[in-house]
Amino acid sequence: MPLHSDMATAHGRDLPRPASEDAGRAGRPIIAVRALRKHFPIAGGLLGRPQAWVQAVDGIDFAVAPGETLSIVGESGCGKSTTARLLMHLIVPDSGQVEFEGEVIGERQGISVRDVRRRMQMVFQDSHASLNPRLTIEDSIAFGQRAAGVADAAAKAQARRSLDMVGLTPSMFAQRYPHELSGGQRQRVNIARALALEPRLLILDESVSALDKSLEAQILNLLEDLKTSLNLTYIFISHDLSVVQYISDRVLVMYLGKIVEIAPVADIYGAPSHPYTQALLASRPTQNPRLRRSAPPLTGDPPNPISPPSGCRFRTRCPLAKRICAEREPSLAPAVSHGGHLVACHARHGGSNYEASAA
């Protein structure tokens, strides 16, 4: 399947951009998240009252610059997918703010959820489950535009342009149904559907994780092409650290609902600071059979997010843990050496009481 990158570029130029594009001044983040929190209740007992709370996302702050690719990594239950859904308002946050291009989402004086979803779109992991089996590819892609009030013919024309952008010939694919497509083709359709609304930001939630390696590389190349030709910003969620290293500008590492480290990609991979980030990187299987791993960097599984440990949530598996780590929660602050590199770890903060604390 050839990548019509030249076509994508041509169409990218022709596409009418939303009027808000000029609003994106340099220096202002496209999306800014402040103290975002979501706890899910676990019902039980006689009256079905909440018995416990899953602290899926527990007060996170970050911002993404226009044109940037920010990746969110972490193990299952760390809150990375919940974060994506909170940004899209697919689930409503308990507290905290999400600001899109300076406007607060879902508040009176801000931007409505409906409007923000036109500028921010999402591609999911399961390419099959995220397409309606009873709609043709063309109808699936045109659905969003139609819902936004665009006339039928215009929506379909846009759907065909989007198909072309993702390397699927419209005359061959527009009238097919999802079950007639391979996994790689279906994921291209999902990307086309997201692009049909001409978004500025794309959230890719494990979008290449279910694909075979040969197809994964094709989709990653496509994403890079689209980003350049359409001036997109990506939030890329993945558990595959090699893919993240390849695609990201900055990386955000989560553990049990908290951000533990956020830094430019070269710093995360070259000089990881948080002990969890270090362990995560050291857990990658080798690509050289002569240099096999000899000991696992961590033992045990990530703890249950229902009742996370006090203080620093990583302390139960951390080789550096001291008493202070159980008593006080570390804040996300610059690492000792580097300003653009934030880490939430007592051992890495200059002037913290870590050195003085008992083991």
Add this chain to the structure above:
Amino acid sequence: MTSEPSHSKSPVVLVDDLRVRFVSRDLDLPVVSGVSFALHPHETLCLLGESGSGKSVTMRALMRLLPETAHLSGRIVVDGQDVLALDEPGLRALRGKSVAMIFQEPMTALDPVFTVGRQIAETVVCHEGVSYGAADRRALELLEMVQVPSAKRRLAAYPHELSGGLRQRMMIAMALACRPKVLLADEPTTALDATVQIQILLLLRELQKELGMATIVVTHDLGVACETADRVAVMYAGRFVETGPVEALMEAPRHPYTLGLLNATVHGQSRGARLKTIVGAPPDLAALPPGCSFAPRCGDAWDTCTAETPHARMSGGRMVRCHKYNEAGLDLLSATAP
């Protein structure tokens, strides 16, 4: 792989020209089309391939764990028994005792209504005819062997009470309960988190060294192959297209598909550099292209490739099924290039 150096022991698994077709009223899919290999004790073979390449079906054929629509031919000998000739009671004796399997998803492979201790003990009682008391003691030993912390307490746990990593350790304990000669692992760490995956891979390696089983690991992940395998067999459209020792195969892949797979795997490529991809998608098994199944996606293909199915070329313990190579395993294309 008959040209491999002879081992002191005879192979514990011998597969000769295995073919599996899935047949239904309006479909006849050749899923495995002539796979042959031998596996010795202490050896780990990794079946590497993408979805639909036939790697899991090949592995399941060793235990005949396939639906009734599967038609098998060829020869499979496991631990001295002709697997394709066994009847149901014979198969039941074979499974668990001679060959055991670890599945990808421990939550669906374990029974949710029994404690894990009970499930492990049941296997021991069935195959060794001992009392439940003795089987419980064996279960405790097994949990300690797979390094489950506070093993005694965990025996009384139900699968849903355990974390993903612990569940997979329970699966391994259950598989090892009757000291099988052959251990099959179907994507054993795909469903696990990164920090847990490496623990399970190292555990499998350690146990194999200790117990001396022959092991077959099915995976799509080059990293898993590098951590566990002695030899790797790369599968494409139901055939082994290349086999060899893991080091040689990773360092100097011969088949264009293997090379493509290695290139397409994202690993430390510099940011912004385009990834080298394999064009197109894996073939539809119902309509395989003539000649070499990989020819339509292969950059080196010429008319011979679409006319004849390449036979296996053996040299130096390696096998490649590609017209590019002569009988001695010499790459004719680069040899004749100026």
